[in-house]
Amino acid sequence: MEKLMLLGDEALAQGALDAGISGFYGYPGTPSTEIIEYVQRSKQAITDKVHRTWSSNEKTAMESALGMSYTGKRAMVTMKHVGLNVAADPFMNSAMTGAHGGLLITVADDPSMHSSQNEQDSRFYGRFAMIPVLEPSNQQECYDMAFYGFELSEKYHIPVMIRLTTRLSHSRSGVVRRNTLPQKPCNKPEDIFQFMLLPAVARKKYKNLINLQERFVEESTQSPFNEYYLDAKDYSKGLITTGLAYNYLREVYGDAPIPYPVLKICQYPLPASKIHELYNKCESLYFFEEGMPIVEEQIKGLGFSGMKPIHGRLDGTLDRDGELNPNKVAKALGLPSKYGKDVPEIVAGRPPALCVGCPHADSYLALNEAIKEYGRGHVFSDIGCYTLGFMPPYNAINSCVDMGASITMAKGAADSGHFPAIAVIGDSTFTHSGMTGLMDCIYDKSNVVIVILDNSTTGMTGGQDYTAFGRLEEICLGLGVEKDHIRTFFPFVKNHEEMIRIYKEEIAYEGVSVIIPRRECVQTLKKKNKREA
Amino acid sequence: MKKDIILAGVGGQGILTIATILGHAALNRGWQLKQAEVHGMSQRGGDVQSHLRLSDKDIHSDLITMGDADMILSVEPMEALRYLPYLAADGWIITNSKPFVNIPNYPNPEDVYTEISKTTNHLLFDADQIAKDIKATRSMNIVVLGAAIKHLGFSEQEIADSISAIFSRKGEAIVEANLKALKAGIALS
């Protein structure tokens, strides 16, 4: 069958489409965004009427996917790693209800924090929820695991996590397709208790989940994606790789065979018997994990005396943080590590910056001017392109923690008498998780100024739609902000003085003010003009 | 045969187009390909790179091993230097000489050129100017590609076929401009 050149994200999306999925739900976030973007462009998805619009946030997406699974159809929810924190409540409880139609929870982690606030490892969540986790090592496995994951999910009525990492999500390679499967019919779950987590039911369901664990281990042990090369020349080392770390190991040895026994793990829970076998055969174990040392820690425990040496991220054999690469793997194995030349000292860093003409720049320059008299330390911000306003020449903001935190942190600061307390949040971020914080402010009549930067798009992740588009004033009004204190302006050099005046007036008002600077992102504008041309 | 290429530039300069063309040509030969791209935050005017790996055999890693790259192909001179740890001792640097200055502490371009000329194999030329001269301003990246193909072992015909296939939906004029840029690039090598 035809071979496609796909990113890991796209291969997974295509696999799910071919496996008869009925709906994707998600909120954008690097490196997961390209899954749903691919589906939105796919003729197949459009013809088959596969659900593919963005959700307001990861929690609403997770719940919608669970609702689709309830009807017996196959569904997937997609998010970046920190998105799972937002979706953690429905995620954990979906392990208790289980799935009806196949349910895949796809989480893309970002080790090395290329575009993220942290490098948390979603496999912890998988273990926490006690569900099977699949971690593809290449683009073909991304595709194949969609089929396999849905089958596994339906066999045990359990959601299955697919864990991706940046290097696979954003790397392209050839993928061979299979015959497509039809979508599942819409039918209710047979068991009326399945989705009722009342304590009496939940206790039974939890026992059931515990009982399934052994079966999940069996599945992992037999999995076509876990490979065990236990016969080798040299037993001084036993190697365990997870996910795409296996590729780096293969790369290091080139055409030569790997001299040590190897376990390639791509499905969890861990195939314990195989790890025992490796441990018994070898003098020491080496762990290569893309992400946190979660497997290493499980095996090593507290490192009781008499245990054979265990090497990995915990003992410094590999860096404790950051993604792996072939050089790190070679060095850990004591092989000669190659290196070109050092980067010359004259090479300067080139951090990302707001685009030339970005509306956020004008909003920030006026804000700086308006609050000059108070000194730095008054602007709580959030996550998006506008976070780049921290950099010179703007130096305009003082915090960036998690989506929505600008409003609520400003509220907490205002509650303790900090003045002025200003929140700066993007329009998509406000939609994601700003509204509840705004209600807290209104309920308490907190003295805050909330600036919702409306560039009419989700800019940071490449320009996606968001659900509250075009309705920001209505929403603020509906939530209870006073009409006279919802102000808008067009952020542009020419309006500099007017913007300063509006900021100052609302800072002077004791209560909740919302200011909405509104001008389209220059990148989405460019794309739109190109499409129309 | 294997070719490991680091493509370098600044977000928005079009290095992924170069990768797409080379990848297309490699696939036409029946080769394997892996291409690690940069998406996300750095695309906002930050430094970006792509690891492009082409081979007639299986490719394992998505990332190129340091000290192993056959070429650094760059659309910006300082960006070419950022990836020197990846370059093999006999590897090539092929780069546009026109600085893209969007930071206050951009070094003196002459110092950048001196560093580039310290490497064994390099080709340094003003691809922006060449593209302007042949009235194909927007094909600067294809001029850079053209300068590289001989050292990567691709023929003009192979690359021209891929350019035609990839740009055909954008119209005849764009295909022509890119083919002209390709020729101008080849003339530099």
Ligand SMILES: Cc1ncc(C[n+]2csc(CCOP(=O)(O)OP(=O)(O)O)c2C)c(N)n1
């Ligand atoms: C929980 C969570 N989900 C997703 C992301 C990824 N993310 C970072 S910023 C952003 C959107 C920003 O859009 P907007 O608020 O409109 O600001 P803009 O970038 O357009 O300025 C997204 C989706 C994240 N960091 N955290």
Ligand code: SF4
């Ligand atoms: S992408 Fe849009 S919102 Fe982001 S920096 Fe550029 S112009 Fe501003």
